Amino acid sequence: MADELDLKNMSPEQIRELQKKQCIFCRITEGKVQAKKVYEDEHVIAVLDINPGTPGHMLVMPREHYSILPQIPEEIVAHLGRVARHLSQAALRALKAQGTSIFAANGLAAGQRASHFLLHVIPRMEGDGAGISPPEGTVSEKDAQALHNSLKPLVDRLFGKQPSVPDSRIEKPEKTDQPKKDAKSNLDDIADFLSGGK
Amino acid sequence: MNCDLCALMKGPLLYEDASIVAMLAPKPASVGHVIVAPKQHHVILEQVPDKIAGELFAVANRLSIALFEGLGVQGTNVLVQNGAAAGQITPHVRLDIIPRQENDGINLLWQPRQLSEEEMSTVELRLKEAILPLGQHEEKKEEPKPEKKEEKPLKMDDENYLIRSLRRIP
Numbered sequence: 001m002a003d004e005l006d007l008k009n010m011s012p013e014q015i016r017e018l019q020k021k022q023c024i025f026c027r028i029t030e031g032k033v034q035a036k037k038v039y040e041d042e043h044v045i046a047v048l049d050i051n052p053g054t055p056g057h058m059l060v061m062p063r064e065h066y067s068i069l070p071q072i073p074e075e076i077v078a079h080l081g082r083v084a085r086h087l088s089q090a091a092l093r094a095l096k097a098q099g100t101s102i103f104a105a106n107g108l109a110a111g112q113r114a115s116h117f118l119l120h121v122i123p124r125m126e127g128d129g130a131g132i133s134p135p136e137g138t139v140s141e142k143d144a145q146a147l148h149n150s151l152k153p154l155v156d157r158l159f160g161k162q163p164s165v166p167d168s169r170i171e172k173p174e175k176t177d178q179p180k181k182d183a184k185s186n187l188d189d190i191a192d193f194l195s196g197g198k
Numbered sequence: 199m200n201c202d203l204c205a206l207m208k209g210p211l212l213y214e215d216a217s218i219v220a221m222l223a224p225k226p227a228s229v230g231h232v233i234v235a236p237k238q239h240h241v242i243l244e245q246v247p248d249k250i251a252g253e254l255f256a257v258a259n260r261l262s263i264a265l266f267e268g269l270g271v272q273g274t275n276v277l278v279q280n281g282a283a284a285g286q287i288t289p290h291v292r293l294d295i296i297p298r299q300e301n302d303g304i305n306l307l308w309q310p311r312q313l314s315e316e317e318m319s320t321v322e323l324r325l326k327e328a329i330l331p332l333g334q335h336e337e338k339k340e341e342p343k344p345e346k347k348e349e350k351p352l353k354m355d356d357e358n359y360l361i362r363s364l365r366r367i368p
Contacts (some may be wrong), residue, residue, distance in 0.1 A: 004263045008265045016327070023226075026268065032232045036318060036319075037328055038270065038322060038326050039329050039332075040265065041331070041332060044292065044295050047316060048322055048325075050318075051310035051311065051312065052236075052257075052269060052310070052311055052313060053308030053309070053311065054308075054311070055308065055311075055313060055317060055321050056321045056324075056325060058325070066362065067352060068364075069259050069262060069274075069276065070259060070262060070263045070266065072259070074256050076260065077256050077259045078252030078253060078255055078256040079252060079257025080250040080255060081250050081251050081252045081253075081258075082249075082251050082255075082332060083255070083332055084251075084255075084278075085244065085246065085248065086329070086332050087244050087252040088243055088280060090325055090328040092244065093328050094324040094325050094327060094328035095324060095325070097283070098281055098282070098283035099242075099280050099281020099282060099283035099286065100243075100278075100280045100281065100283035100284055101277065101278070101279060101280065101284045102243070102276075102277065102278035102280060103275065103276070103277050103278075103306070104275065104276040105272025105273065105275055105306075106262065106273050106274045106275070106276070107272055107274065107298065108272070108273065109272035109273035109298040109299055109300045109302070110272075110274055110275045110296075110298040111273075111275070111298075111305075111306065111307050112273065116315065119276075122284075122308070124280075124281060124283040124284040125283055126282075126283045128283070130308040130309070131305070131306070131307075131308055131309075132277065132279070132284070132285065132306050132307075132308055133285035133306075134227035134229065134231075134275075134277065134281065134294060134296050134304065135227050135304060135362075136225040137225060137226045137227055137228070137231075138225065138226075139222075139225075139226055139229075143325060144222055144224075145210070147222060147229065147230065148210050148212065148221075148222055149267065151212060151222075151230070151265075151268050151269075152210075152278075154264050154267060154268045154306045155212045155213055155220075155264045158261075158263060158264050159260060160222030164332075173356070176275055178261040180347070182299060184236075192225075
């Protein structure tokens with residue numbers, strides 16, 4: 001186990017390697033730890049959660065180790081969504097579920113517990129008591145408009161000048177992709193924290 | 199058709215493309231709560247074409263990034279309530295992005311259960327039987343996309359600092 005000082009002196013590749021070694025879900029994706037696997041392809045696998053919210057609760061995860069959704073290449077994010085829909089369909093059919101909750105937590109504050117990103121597909125029945133319903137709040141029209149105005153330019157920028165339709169077809173993620181050495185964003189901190197880094 | 203979400207699409211949109219829209223939730227669970235939805239009126243996720251389901255999550259991810267960067271939130275939840283049994287309140291598929299802060303009092307987590315080995319195995323078998331390889335049916339039906347080349351694919355752009363820094367592996 002590396003202490004904090006070691007982590008600071010390690011390259012992103014080394015840190016990632018360390019995270020992989022310590023991550024139970026990486027060991028599941030590598031087949032080193034037994035799990036009830038219900039789906040797998042080149043990019044993702046899905047297993048039954050051993051402590052399910054309801055029977056049939058599935059965890060869809062990328063094979064590669066990523067802590068939070070924003071770190072995952074967009075093609076894989078789209079693929080995770082397509083697989084979740086696919087598994088949801090199977091839950092409705094095979095388990096006679098009346099619905100599904102598809103849920104992800106990014107960051108400890110959102111209730112994330114594992115350092116490997118997980119997309120939950122939870123079969124639902126009326127009155128199953130699983131919850132997973134956000135509260136409904138109120139906001140004044142003025143505040144909503146102000147928030148919209150402040151977020152809009154950032155959203156436009158994130159989508160590029162010409163908002164376009166993403167291609168959900170999978171391209172192979174570039175293995176040669178060099179991690180960039182930019183200033184840390186709060187996202188990196190959130191991910192680091194989950195990984196036990198700091 | 200009387201659909202609250204279809205009506206919301208006439209209001210100010212944070213994002214819009216050929217198939218997806220996003221806007222601030224009118225009844226937010228927290229400040230910055232965003233709704234992402236397919237433009238076309240589908241009730242449940244299973245009715246949404248495979249490709250658009252993927253786009254829904256890709257767009258949601260970018261909006262989640264916008265909330266992290268723009269509002270400095272400490273976390274986000276991504277949630278699809280698919281079906282009334284899952285708490286779905288609008289008859290139109292939507293994905294909610296809920297910004298989170300430590301101790302914000304929102305609880306979306308379930309009570310974990312312990313099933314017997316037999317129950318787990320039964321569920322596993324049933325699901326495996328029903329889960330076919332992804333796209334076995336759908337991809338054959340996909341229409342050719344002649345205009346595809348003209349469209350700039352939604353990909354990580356080297357010139358975009360925010361995206362670039364987010365790709366950094368911790």
